[in-house]
Amino acid sequence: MANFRSPDEPQASTESGIQVLDRSVRLLNLLGEAGHGGMQLSRLAAGLGLSASTTHRLLAALEHHGWVERVDGGKLHRLGAALVALAGQAADGTGLRRLCRPALARLSGESGETTFLIVRSGLNAVVVDRQEGAYVIESLTQGVGGLMPLGIGAGSAAILASQPEAEIEAVLAANAARYPQFGSSAExxxxxxxxxxxQGYLMSDESLIAGLAVLSVAIRPPGHAVTAAIATNFIASRLDTAARLAFLRRIRQEVAAIEATMAVPGATQRPTRSGES
Amino acid sequence: MANFRSPDEPQASTESGIQVLDRSVRLLNLLGEAGHGGMQLSRLAAGLGLSASTTHRLLAALEHHGWVERVDGGKLHRLGAALVALAGQAADGTGLRRLCRPALARLSGESGETTFLIVRSGLNAVVVDRQEGAYVIESLTQGVGGLMPLGIGAGSAAILASQPEAEIEAVLAANAARYPQFGSSAExxxxxxxxxxxQGYLMSDESLIAGLAVLSVAIRPPGHAVTAAIATNFIASRLDTAARLAFLRRIRQEVAAIEATMAVPGATQRPTRSGES
DNA sequence: TGCTGCAATTCCGTAATGTGGAAAGAAGTT
DNA sequence: AACTTCTTTCCACATTACGGAATTGCAGCA
Incomplete structure (x- = not known):
């Protein structure tokens, strides 16, 4: 079969041992980047370096499972809502989201700022939950599912910092390799x-977005190797140092409470299937 | 090969034309149901009716892509955070989530109640976003990613109701077939x-959870075939009829604003990659 | 310390599965 | 109406994924 790995096959590291799966994953990621409007078969095929027939078959299969949808029944494809459902369970995987949500709600309720729950995923950090405050700065910041390389970004830094030194170096090296810009700011x-x-927390004006300051505290339940953090973003000029320290204290309080809950065996989470509206 | 479809293969409707993919999807769904603690290989294999070696291969491949994680490096598997990242983009697929979030934040900020953005996914409705209010009733209600059969549940009903009659009947029939209990309450x-x-909205005390009332309005931008709704849950005794009507009015206001934005061509959404903290 | 049993891996020959080229439909465009 | 572009279906082929068997790893127990 003319199925040689093309010499310029993108990321050899994407090979997992199951071809169809690799391709499906790449397809989905591509669709994800495409975002809103959706993508047509031919573009996808081109982007993946696959034949139209293969791409079509993949799309059809994924669509069958609701992982891909057609934009108004037509020729454009986008990621399907079934993924959201799956990821919902993934986000609760550690029970963390459920556990932290009330804390996030309190924090952003009191402060009016947006709060984030961030979790490690390999070399990245992922926003697993997000609670809007009264001051909406939505368009600038990461939504649920937002990704950033470990080390960059508030929660991300707090998480990485609480890893063993060897791990930290490994992650930094790997990310420098993945992202050219990353290397330059490594120091x-x-x-x-x-x-x-x-300090046990991160407080900084140097967020990735000019004018936004950042506050974040890692969640480190004794025993568990959980790698997560709670973070906040706010317009730097809105809070002076005193206010920030007060806010920080509140966050640390909530984090401490969460850690305490996780330490109590059995109380960590409840396998109850939730009902609904 | 001894790869006959076993006579009692579960859901024949799960066949999509690509075996590996079907199996992977079933595996992930199974892991999703397992939830928190994770599952071990042997149970998974048993649950899927697959050999240990096949299951192992699938898991390894999925793990490679971050779709499955090992609980603290050991023998238990759970859904990975990469799924959350993907789903984040899926949730923004229509641009709806980004568009509605500020509205949700305002609504739950003002009312103190939790608000939901719900979207159709095939025969189901999925909670795509959720904004916590001051009154947290978390454990009872659906989180982001929560699924319910179309027709059951607040937002779900509002969405289904705005479909053409033929579609409604088809969905009801299909769901009655899927869920025995559904049939009985069809009328x-x-x-x-x-x-x-x-009425153009749903207001009801008969939520699926005793004591919880429900308010929901479908989002129907002229032209678009978008099938979504905004919904709220609240303890029934907390709001009297007058308060509910006022709340409803606010929701309809927000929905109208959203629909207006979507109608303006080009203003629907912005393909800007967002930065982060 | 050495068994014993169970679960996770790795190996490997086999054929079933997914492959891409070619050809047929659909839909716009000039 | 001829042309272009993109989607969908068909089909013979060999690559890919398959599962049984063998191996390793790990607890619990004697």
Missing amino acids: RVRQRLRQVQA | RVRQRLRQVQA
Whole structure:
């Protein structure tokens, strides 16, 4: 069969041992990047370097499972809602989301700022939950599902900082390899991490977005190797140092409470299937 | 090969034309149901009716892509955070989530109640976004990713009601076939739908959870075939009829604003990649 | 310390499964 | 109406995924 790995096959690291799966994953990721409007078969096929027939078959199969939808029944494809359902369970995987949600709600309710629950996923950090405050700055910040390389971004830094030193170096190296820009700021990242390790939290004006400040605390339940953090974004000029410290204290309170809950065996989470509206 | 479809193969409707994919999907769904603690290979294999070696291969491949994680490096598997990332993009697929989030934030901020953005996915409705209010009743209600058969549940009913009559009947029939209990309440569901069609909204004390009342309005941008709804849950005794009507008015206001935005071509959404904290 | 049993891996020959080229439909465009 | 572009279906082929058997790893127990 003319199925040689084309010499310029993208990411050899994407090979997992099951071809169809690899291709499906790449297809879905591609669709994800395409975002809103959807993509047509031919573009997808081109983007993946696959024949139209193969792409078509993949799409049909994924569509069958609700992982891909057609935009108003036509020729454009986009990611399907079944993924959202699956991911909902994934996000609750550790029970963390459920556990932290009330805390997030309280924090953003009191402060009016948006709060995030962030979890590690391999070399990335993922926004697993997000609670809007009264001051909506939506368009600038990450939504649920947002990804960032570990080390970059508030919660991300707090998480990475609480890893063993060897792990940290490995992650930094890997991410520098993945992202050229990452390498250049490696030293600053390292410095930041050291700061977090010393203080137990991250407070910084140097967010990735000019004018946005950041506050974040890692969640480290004794025993568990959970790698998560709670973070907040706010317009830097809105809170002076005193206010930030007060806010920080509240966050640490909530985190401590969460850690305590997780430490109590059995109380971590409840396998109850939830009902609905 | 001894790869006959076993006579009692579960759901023949799960066949999509690509075996590996079907199996992977079933595996992921199974892991999703398992939830928190994770599942071990042997149970998974048993649950799927697959050999251990096949299951192992699937798991390894999925793990490679971050769709499955090992609980603290051990023998238990659970859904991975990469799914959350993918689903984040899926949830924004229509641009709806981003568009509605500020509205949800306002509504739950003002009322103190939790609000939901619900979208159709085939025969189901999926909770695509959720904004916590001051009154947290978390454990009872659906989280992001929560699924319910179309017709059951607040937003769900509002969405279904705004479909053409033929579609409604088809969905009801299909869901009655899927869920035995659904069939018995079909007449009540139909009645509810008619009510929604007449009023343009759903207001009911008969939520699936005793004591919880429900308010929901479908989002129907002229032209678009979008099938979504905004919904709220609240403890029935907390709001009297007057308060509910006022709340309803606010919801309809927000929905109208959203529909207006969507009608303006180009203003629907912006393909801007968002930055982060 | 050495069994014993169960679960997770790895190996490997086999054929079933997924493959892409070619050809047929659909839908716009000039 | 001829042309272009994209989607969908068909089909013979060999690559890919399959599962049984063998191996390794790990607890619990004697």
